[in-house]
Structures are given as C-alpha cells and as structure tokens.
Amino acid sequence: MTIDRLTEQKSYFSAELLAWYRRHKRDLPWRRNRNPYHIWVSEIMLQQTRVDTVIPYFHRFIEKFPTTEALAEAPEEEVLKAWEGLGYYSRARNLQTAVREVHERYGGVVPSTKEEVFSLRGVGPYTAGAILSIAYNQPEPAVDGNVMRVLSRYFLIEEDIMKGSTRVTMEKLAQELIPEGAAGDFNQGLMELGALVCTPKSPNCLTCPVMAHCAGRAAGMEEALPVKKKAKPPRPERRVVSLILGDGPNAGRILVRQRPAEGLLARLWELPHTEAPKAGENAPEAPLAAAAAHEALAAALAADGLGLGPAAWLMHAEHTFSHIRWDMEVYVCRPEPSPLGADVPPLLPSHYRWIRREDMDQLAFPNVFLRILDTYFES
Template identity: 75%
Template sequence: MYSTEQKQYFSEKLLSWYRRHKRDLPWRRSRNPYHIWISEIMLQQTRVETVIPYFHRFVDKFPTVEALAEAPEDEVLKAWEGLGYYSRARNLQSAVREVQERYGGVVPDTKEEVFALKGVGPYTAGAILSIAYNKPEPAVDGNVMRVLSRYFLIEEDIMKGSTRVLMEKLAKELIPEGAAGDFNQGLMELGAMVCTPKSPHCLTCPVMLHCSGRAAGMEAELPVKKKAKPPRPESRYVALLEGTGGQAGRVLIRQRPAEGLLARMWELPHALAPGTGTDGRDTAQGPDPAPAHEALAEHLDADGLGLGELRWFMPAEHTFSHIHWELDVFLGTVDNPSLLPESSAPLPSHYRWITREEMEQYAFPNVFLRILKAYFKEREGAS
C-alpha cells in the first residue's frame, strides 16, 4: 500500500532528526520504566509544560513502585491535584500495587502483562515497552496519528477503531531495528513540535520531501476526525460556608462519594440549579440568592446542617470531558450552632471545617481550589 522507499525514508530521517533535536525532558534522562509510566499517564490530555513540575514532585515523593504502592490514596491525589482526570492517578496506583504484589516491584516487559495493568491502554503499553525496554511495539496517540495521516495521506476517520488498527500496524512496520524507543519518541516529538494540529511547520519537517499529504495540498485538512459531542452544560449552586465568631477563618468542605466523578476528593457543598443558572446574572450583584438557598438548603438538610442567609460571591466554571459546570458561588453560614467549628459536637463524617493552611491536607478539584484561593485572598485583603 505504501512504498518501501517512502517508509524507509521516513524512518531514517525521523530517527536522525530526533537524536539531534529532541527536547531535554526529565523522563528522557533514564530508561526507568516506572518513571516513563508515570510520565505517560500524566501526559494524557495534558501539556508537557504543565507536566514537568508535577513529574518532578511526584517522583520525589514516590520515587519507587513500592513507595507509590504503599502511599495513602489521599496523598497520591494531593500530589496529583491540579492535573485533573483524577481516575488516572487512582488507576496508576492500583496498577502499581499489582506490580508490587505480582512482579516484586519490577514493571513487566511483555505486552500481555503490561497491557493487563489497570489504566494501561495500547498506547501507554507501547510507550513503556519501547522506551524503557526498547521492544518494537508501536505507541500510537493523537500526535502519531496526525503525522501518519499526513505523511501517508490516510483519509480514514482517526476516531474509528479500524483506523487505529491500521495506524498501529503501519507504525510497527516503520520501527527501525534496535531503535524502538527513540523512533516512537521521535514520532511523538514530530507531532508535538512540527506537524502540529494547526499551521504545521512543513518547511522545517525532516520528512517533508516524501510527505504525500503536503504533495496533495491536504496537510491542513488531515487527519480526518469526526467531531465529538460537546460537553453538556450543567448549572450548579455552590455553598461557601464560613465559620463565625472566633472561628471566622474556617470554611466547610466535604468529601465526595467513593465512586463516580472525582471520587473521594474534597469540595465545597453544591447542588444542581434549575434552568441555566446564568439568566439575568449581574456581574456586580450576581443572581437572586432565593432559588440558590432553596436548592442548597434541601441539599444540606439531608446531612443535618441547615443553612443561614446567602450572598453571592463569584461565578466559576469547569469543563470535564462530558459536562461543563457553570457555578454560582454563595457565601453563607451553617444554621445549626451545634455543628459550627467552635462546637464540640461531631460533624457528619464526610465534612470538615478547615483553615487556609489546612487546605494542603486535602485534594481538591481545580475549580474548588480556585474558589477557595479567591475567598482566602479576599479575606486577607480585608483584614
């Protein structure tokens, strides 16, 4: 289907280019399969520049398979805080525990064993096996599919499973003998730095001469990718509940359920809002607190908390892969004296009163972290 000359040219030129121009990234400084595994999980849906400081902190805190396997989940989530897609961290720790138990803490080097680990798909398995162990396994992600679509003029929809199979077969055929790790990283590097999604830098591309997509004038139209459904909008009211009197510096947080979205992470109490939650919002005064009070009071009453008066504090938003949250944040107090921070009565087990300093003990999704930081910053400015 594709000429031997075109494939050989691609492999030789790409490998030579990568070895001369590769970026100095921390996970490239060794062949440690555990570190490579961490980096590949972090890099899913996340930019390299964002990952670098997280990678350094994570491997400093959990330098070995054993250290991560034995760590409390809360510590792992806190170390991951801000990267998002927290199921990645949970799956990584679960798989690392399996490596510790079944393989004595040594990341396995066979396709069947690596692929069987929780959260490890075909791409991650290929990356670990090729980069750490130099096994001739393809590692096909979005960058790689874009490069191959353009170079070989592949017009099939890359969202289809059959296209991925085609790409994996082709990528495996392209791997030069004894250079799987460098070649796969070169493919990723080319897609990240040169063959970019928009405005590809064709004139600096090491394989431009035999690129069929450029020859056909289609480099900007490839790859073919069916558009995903946009995340559905969902409006929510958020309660930022303050302590009173001598405990005015504390706010109430709660832990999410053990299963589902953002499992076991900490957040501010919130409830689904009727309608869009943004109709008639005034940027200075905010929305009417009456419907927010009704929705939040019903929500908090179930935990025996009760809710005092509310005043609007700020808007916020956050996009997950399938939901877009539009949030209205309201300041208020708990209308149950026995549950205020100065009381000795216990809170429901999944609630805590915390200070700004105590935030460091809990893992929050980004959106609630932003809200809390904005609140404490305003308090500091007012004091």
Template identity: 50%
Template sequence: MIIEQENSEKININAFQNDLISWFKAEQRDLPWRKDQDPYKVWVSEIMLQQTRVDTVIPYFNRFIEWFPTIEDLAEAEEEKVLKAWEGLGYYSRVRNLQSAVREVKEKYNGEVPNTPEDISSLKGVGPYTAGAILSIAYGIPEPAVDGNVMRVLSRILLIREDIAKASSRKIFEKAVRDIISHEDPSAFNQALMELGALICTPTSPSCLLCPVREHCHAFHEGVQQELPIKTKKVKTRDVQLAAAVVEDEDGKILIHKRPASGLLANLWEFPTVELHHPLQNDRKQIVELFKQSLDLDIQFGQIIGQIEHVFSHLVWNIKVYTGTVKHFVPESEEWKFVSLEEMKEYAFPVPYQKMFKLSQDHKNHE
C-alpha cells in the same frame, strides 16, 4: 526496504527512520522523564501526559517522583497523599488506576514493570498506547505507541484517510507503525514520532518547511497536509448550573465535603455544592432552600462573589460562588469536616474549587 501501500504510494523506510531519528537526537526537548529509561518513570509520565500538555506536566512529574521515587513508595502511599500530588491535573481516575496497577506490579512482579505486551496490558489503566510507549521507550521492544499525535503525523506522511475519531482506525495506524518502526532503536523512533507531532507536524499550520521527513511526506507532496487527519466532531458538551459556598463556622474554619467514592472527581474534596435545575433557583431564597433540602445545611449566605466556568471533556460547570456562615452545628464525619487554612493544604481539591477558594480569599482580603 520499501513499504507498498494500497494506493501504490511508497516510502523508503530506512531513509525515513534515519532522517526521523537523527532529527530527534539533535533536536529533542530536555524533559525530566527522558533522563533515564526507568520503566516506572516512563509509565508515570505517559499517564500524566494523557489529555495534558507537556509544559503543565513537568512540575507535576518532578514533584510526583520526589514524593514517590519508586514503585514501592507509590504502592504503599495513602490515597489522600497521592490525590494531593495529582491535584490540578484532572482526570483523577488516571492516578487511582496507576496506584492500583503499581500495587499489582509490586505483588505479582516483584516490583519490576512487566516487559511483555500481554502482562503490561493486563494492568489497570494501561491501554494499548501506554503499553507500547513503556515497552518501546523503556525496554527497546518494537511495539507501536499510537496516540492522536502519531495518527496525525502518519496520516500525513502515509496519506491515510481514515477517520482518527473512530476506535477502529487505531488498528490501521498500529499496523503502519509495525511496518516502519526501527528495530534497532524503537525507543528513539516512537519518541521521535511523538516529538514531531508536538513540535513540527502540529494540528493546524504544520511547519512543513522545517520538517526533517518532508521528502517522505505524501500529504506535503500533494498539498493536502492541512486537510489531514480526518477527524469527525465530538458530541456537544452538556451545561450544568451549580451554586457553591465557601462556608465558615464561628472560629473561621471552613466546611469541606468529600465527594462520593465513584463518579466524577471521586474522593476529592469540595465546598458545599448544589445543582440548580430550574431558572427560579437563581433566586437567593431558592438557593438557601436548596442547600437545606439537598445537604441539610442551614447557611447564612453572604454576597455572590463570582462565577466560575470549568470545562470537562463531556460537560461544562457554571458555578455561582457564594460566601457564608453556618447557622447551626454540623457534626463532623468522614464526608464533612471543618478545617483551618493550614489544614486545607492536606486535602486534594479539583481545579474549580481551588479557583473558588482563591476567589473567596481575594474577596476577604479586599473587604
């Protein structure tokens, strides 16, 4: 079986499939979500792996499945506990959407992850890639699962010169996968493409001499593998200057604040934080005033104990970190709480605030 491309290049599909799948079965990494083809576990792993490295995901996946072993467990779990299980992985809308979708699966599909493209794509947070991954890996249905890894691999093998930063390019790569996917073992085929991109056909310095499908690769034969894929640069990120304080009351309890229910890091907990809009606000007196005006907090500031930079996909936070004590009573509410060190373990904090807390504890221990 031969695939003919517009530029008259050819690939022997059967030989390509055999070489790729044989390599995968011999060399694949031992990953916890590969131990069985449970659609729920495949789904959880694919959502975790979006924008996150495999090595980072493994302990999170194991803990998540330990806490929520079934669809029913996740559907019925408190959001606070689900956010806590996700704490540190970032992009928290992923897990909120996952829990919403899992609840729908429980109610509408009797707890069975749907196995048709239409039904599975209708679930919240399940885009074309995740749908294709679950259908092919868990159910053995020959659907494409095209992410950046797969686009990189196929742009080189098939010499596709489309800009992979453009949303419209996905359709071209999805068609390419439909043309070459193994109908006998779509699960191994799609996983093998992903694995090849992760281990061999890497973004820079691909290991072409170790590649199991090198003889099928047109970019290698033309010596242009370093030039592909074509990808335009992202828009520049925005810098945001913040000041935040780890504030205690007279009993040594720490003041924490719940972020709004929508927007960046929604519903997660943080330490009192204000945005610095003007250069003058680098002055401590100005910062004290800002906390009063913005948060109605009267804080006796200690010293500045450090600065933290945290990079999101679209902006960078530069946070000046202070310690302090509250000078007047702050009434507790749904949004504001004083918690002990032990109680803090129950609340989910984004990574920059975890770093802040560690900084404050290290500072305290060295005083």
C-alpha cells in the same frame, strides 16, 4: 526489480525521522535514564496532557514517590494531592493500583511482556507500547494523537481517527516503520515530530525531515488532516456553591466535603454545592434568583443534617469538563444557629470537615474550588 513506491516512502520515513530525533530531541526529565517506573509515570501523566504541564508534576511526584515501593505504600490521599490540578484523577488511582500489583505479582519489577504490561490498570494500547519501546526498546508501536496526525498526513490517510479501526490500522503501519533496534527512539521521534513540527495547526513543513515524501503535503492536504469527527459539546449544568464560615468552635474554618469514591472527581474535596433548578426552556440564560439559589442549597444541606443561615452572593465561576459545563454561583453563608447554642454545633456526616486554610495542604481539591477559595481569601 524495482522497489515499490510505498516501500521506499516507508524506509525513507523511518531513517530520516530516527536521525532527526537523535539530533533534535528535547531534554525532558523522563529521558534522563531508562527507569521503567519513571517512563511509566511520565506516560500516565502525559495522557491528554501537554509536556510543559507535566514537567513540574513529574519532578514533584518522583521526589515524593521515588520508587514503585514508595508509591505502593503511600496513602491514596497523598497521591491524589500530588495529582491535584492535573485532571483525570482516575489516572492517579489506577497508577497506584497498578504499582501495587507490580509489587504483588512481579516482585516490584515493571514487567516487560506485552500481555503483562497491558493488563496493568490504566495501561492501554498506547501506554503499553510506550513503556515496552521506551523502557525496554521492544519493537511495539505507541500510537497517540501525535502519531495519528503525523501518519495520516505523511501517508495521506483520510479515515476518521476517532474510529477504533483507524487506530488499529495506524498501529500496524507504525510497527512496520520501526527501524531495527531503535524502537524507543523512533517512537519518541514520531511523537516529537508531531509536537514540534507536524503540529495540528500551521505545521512547519519547511523544517520537516520527511517533507520530501509527505503525501499529505504533496496533495496540499496537510492542514485538512487528520480527519476527525467533532465531539459533542458539554452539557450545561447550573450549580449553586456554598462557602460556609464556621462559628463557635469552628470560627475561622470553612466547611468542605469529600466526593464519593466513584464518578466525577472521585474522592476529591470540594465546597458543598448542588445542582440548581433548571432554567426555563424559554429563558435558559436568565440569571438564577438569589432566593432560588439559597432554597436549593438549604435543601441539599438539610439532607445532610446541616441548617443554612443567610447567604450573600460572592462570585460567579465556570468550569468546563470534557462532557459537562458547570455554571456556578457562589454564596458565602453561615450555619443556621444551633438550637443548643453556638458552642454545640450539630453533628456532621463523616465526609464533611471543618478546615482551616492551612489544612488544604493535605487535601486535594479540583481546580475550580481552588480558584474560588483563592478569590475569597484574597478579598
């Protein structure tokens, strides 16, 4: 009786990849122990974010919130500040929500069953598998972008990896491949191979531990895989931004506001800004007239009870999110002189605040506003 070819290809892959990982694994901060909380934090930070970006954030975060209890008890604004610049801020708020749940329901111990881990806020199929396999060495698959790329090449799978059904197929396959008793190392090896060898472009097949049985390589398809439908381009939005300098008791301060609790950049702080009138269909790239910019800004601020004085153009800024592209013109402004005199500034809605530059240490700003403020303060 002969072992069929697919079975041989699988067992070869499992054994060689595991051995390769144990020889080549990088020394990463979250690999220094098996603290489930550390593993968890690292996996949330690593969602859609590169290892090199995460490392300094991980160190600072664990230093500031060393335990689930510390994170559960921290003010949300401190957590957001620690996340500032990482993006996808719902990850931070969901993580704190989930940690509080771990305290209320599981006595502060990160649970170790699939149902319980998966039910935690911000923990989906990938992260649940990662926590269970890496922290608890349970034989659960952890299929991320790296794993889909590696498996699609090695097994020559041409399904669109953007489809949910493909991920399910990959999870079944990945689970079958886990060597007995080595789920954590194997899953990390799969991702490590994707990050270091089986890269999206120009994979280093000649150094790959499983090249000998790689069907994608044998077919000359490694560069064409995985098959992935193209994403829609982000829709453009033209925005006008105000950097408002205070006078009277607010001299030396700038006006900032906190974003709503839901939606884009939820609860982060920003310079007041508003969407500018759409450019005409026939001239979408025409520069926005200064007068039109001031009018839009003044109208938006008037709705919050603040009058806007003259404005001087400062800079252009662009920022691209996954689904929106902000095309911004920034103006330096003064408040409209108060009818009661400069010593009695008008009352502001509670989500606005006059701050000094030092106060920014306490508030989380999206990177695009940090860049604008840096430019202003350095000029």
